[in-house]
Amino acid sequence: MSTATALLREDLRGFAGYSSARSVALRGEIWLNANESSWANPADTAGLLRRYPAPQPEPLREALAALYGVDPARLLIGRGSDEGIDLLVRAFCAPGQGAVAIAPPVFGMYAVCARLHGARVVEVPMREGEDGWRTPLEALGEAALAEGATLVFLCSPGNPTGEALAPAAIGALARRLSGRALVVVDEAYAEYGDAPSATTLLDAHDNLVVLRTLSKAHALAAARIGCVIADPVAIGALRRCQAPYPVPEPSAAAALAAVAPATLARTRLRVEETRRERERVARGLAACPGVRRVYPSAGNFLLVRFADADTAFARLLAAGIVVRDMRALPRLDDALRITIGAPAENDRVLAVLGAPREVAA
Ligand SMILES: *Cc1c(COP(=O)(O)O)cnc(C)c1O
Numbered sequence: 001m002s003t004a005t006a007l008l009r010e011d012l013r014g015f016a017g018y019s020s021a022r023s024v025a026l027r028g029e030i031w032l033n034a035n036e037s038s039w040a041n042p043a044d045t046a047g048l049l050r051r052y053p054a055p056q057p058e059p060l061r062e063a064l065a066a067l068y069g070v071d072p073a074r075l076l077i078g079r080g081s082d083e084g085i086d087l088l089v090r091a092f093c094a095p096g097q098g099a100v101a102i103a104p105p106v107f108g109m110y111a112v113c114a115r116l117h118g119a120r121v122v123e124v125p126m127r128e129g130e131d132g133w134r135t136p137l138e139a140l141g142e143a144a145l146a147e148g149a150t151l152v153f154l155c156s157p158g159n160p161t162g163e164a165l166a167p168a169a170i171g172a173l174a175r176r177l178s179g180r181a182l183v184v185v186d187e188a189y190a191e192y193g194d195a196p197s198a199t200t201l202l203d204a205h206d207n208l209v210v211l212r213t214l215s216k217a218h219a220l221a222a223a224r225i226g227c228v229i230a231d232p233v234a235i236g237a238l239r240r241c242q243a244p245y246p247v248p249e250p251s252a253a254a255a256l257a258a259v260a261p262a263t264l265a266r267t268r269l270r271v272e273e274t275r276r277e278r279e280r281v282a283r284g285l286a287a288c289p290g291v292r293r294v295y296p297s298a299g300n301f302l303l304v305r306f307a308d309a310d311t312a313f314a315r316l317l318a319a320g321i322v323v324r325d326m327r328a329l330p331r332l333d334d335a336l337r338i339t340i341g342a343p344a345e346n347d348r349v350l351a352v353l354g355a356p357r358e359v360a361a
Helices: 003-007 058-068 080-092 109-116 137-147 167-176 232-241 249-258 261-286 309-318 343-352
Strands: 075-079 099-102 120-123 127-129 132-134 151-155 182-186 208-213 225-229 291-294 301-306 335-339
Touching (some): 058 208, 058 249, 075 232, 080 109, 080 151, 080 232, 137 167, 167 182, 225 249, 249 261, 261 291, 261 301, 261 343, 309 335, 309 343
Parallel strands (some): 099 151
Antiparallel strands (some): 075 225, 208 225, 291 301
16 A cells, blocks of 8 residues: 555545536537636636636646656646645644644744644754754654654755755655655755755655745746645545645646746756855855854755844845844744845845955955
8 A cells, every 4th residue: 555545534535525627528619517707808818717727737737747857647736835735734634633743943834734734743853063954854753653743844955944955865764654654845945956856766755745836946936836746646635635726827827838948948047046146145144244154055045143133134124125034933033044136136135234345246
């Protein structure tokens, strides 16, 4: 039995989900089965919005599968990876009983979705050392087993820590939790790092799940397109928990255009620029008075500790620059997370914080 079959909520076995007007393959010329309007909205001049969209638009599914190097049967398109997180919790955690395991500080949505579902959140804090933050994978695995967590959320590159996890270490955790928990690797920032994607481990581990998104490196945050990549059995289960038409037509069109080869080539140049800027900004920040630590980052952001984070935040804000305030989080009460912007924007950040000119060049 696959891990997804074993871990699917008991009460959802045999659950078919909503049967939409588009879920059965019918052929016809005159479509009168979904109570759609017979005319396009006057503002919809191209007439693209009148019909309900395909639940999983095939051309986009195939293009995304090719982009991520996986079989289309392994891929579910959703409203950002945020929806993927929510679906995973809903399908694989018993409401009010199940548990998920995380290593904070980490992206907040895993705990939010768990809490909304009444699932417990098992926390094993990250460790901080000379070379940055480290997810304690072994301890996390042991805690998941001890507490009966059916989902372990990893974030690589880590938000906000910037940590990149080695695929071999992820594989070892997946092996340890085989049949007992799904290991979810959120790769929202994968394009900015050097580590190979955890998708390379899917054939070896049926309990591995990878989340990808077009929101960050592909600059389509408003389109809300993300993917869950997993065992086809898990994908089928998630699809049955998902809304009937989760992919709006304009978003599907924008996403398809974004993953066309010519667009991808230009996107990759932008990502390269962001990576170069990340190293320049890291050097500049490290040389600023009052900066205590700049963590290495495999993402498009830097996590920075200040001697006086309040003043740094206020000075940036007074200059019209909004950065992410991390001060409310445990162990980050002196930290800000700064997204890598366009070169001129980064120059402004460095100037406001007093970076010496020769370092920031
Ligand atoms: C930004 C972010 C997301 C959200 O992605 P969407 O696809 O826009 O929902 C997911 N995970 C992490 C770690 C993020 O930082």
